[in-house]
Amino acid sequence: MLMETLTDDLRRLIGQALAEDVGAGDWTTRWCVASTATAEAAIVAKAEGVIAGLEAAAEVFRQLGEVKFQARLADGDGAEPGTTVASLEGSARSILTGERTALNLLGRLSGVATLTRRFVAAVAGTGARITDTRKTTPLWRELERAATRAGGAVNHRRGLDAMVLIKENHLTCAGGISAAVQLVRRANDRGLRVEVETTDLEEVREALKAGVDRIMLDNMPLEMVERAVALIGARPSPPEIEVSGGVRLETVRAMAAAGVDYISVGALTHSAPALDLSLQIVKALQ
Secondary structure (H helix, E strand, O other), X not given: OOOOOOOHHHHHHHHHHHHHHHOOOOHHHHHHOXXXXXXXXXXXXXXOEEOOOHHHHHHHHHHHOOEEEEEOOOOOOEXXXXXXXXXXXXXXXXXXXHHHHHHXXXXXXXXXXXXXXXXXXXXXXXXXXXXXXXXXXXXXXXXXXXHHHHOOOEOOOOOOOXXXXXXXXXXXXXXXXXXXXXXXXHHOOOOOOEEEEEOOXXXXXXXXXXXXXXXXXXXXXXXXXXXXXXXXXXXXXXXXXXXXOOOOOOOHHHHHHOOXXXXXXXXXXXXXXXXXXXXXXXXXXX
8 A cells, every 4th residue: 555554643634524524423323323233335436546545534434433444455556437445344323424534535535646647647658757746735745645656656845844946936035046056055954955946948057057956847838848858968967857837638748758857747636536436335234
């Protein structure tokens, strides 16, 4: 699995999600279902996709108790309509109370993995790698990063403390690429890698002169990307190249074929539609 264990923070987050849904009590289930009732249930895919978030879904039922959750697939596995993703056995009340929270987690994260897999497949054979961004749901970042890995992407920096990424607004405040990189070099006692965002070939040249670890080609048209790649590749020990900004499934392969190392896609986490999944009671015992 791509997320074998959950951190304490994620367990608390899932507990909060469950509490948000239950509120003062799941009255429908309490009043309709006997406390002693048991059930067998299945989580079933209703659409084709890539599964992610199984450990998070299982945690919902761990917190409710009296339910055995058995994953039938692993994160990163594909599912067809009708595929059983997981089976559950135990307290009927707990299964029904946890249903929506578990499906919300699993559907959202599987949607991220599914869209990621499409982008990864689109650049197959080019050498370029798809990477996520920090455009994640607040507090869901580790879950969504695991989902992009399940889809075949590599993770970009986890947060602001993981890497120096000098973007347009930093450049405006610092006085340009050369000045910003010099300031970072003087202060960088943590040995962090340095990336700088560029929007045209002149900025690419300035970034090369400044000597950074990675150059981001931001919102450049394909022809400019190709020229930038040639410019960067002509240098001995050239920095890595990342393309970012407005990348779509229809355009991603051409960008990859230009010879870049990474293509970052914010849509993986901010625009992925949830995968349609359902929980079905297959046997109920009073």
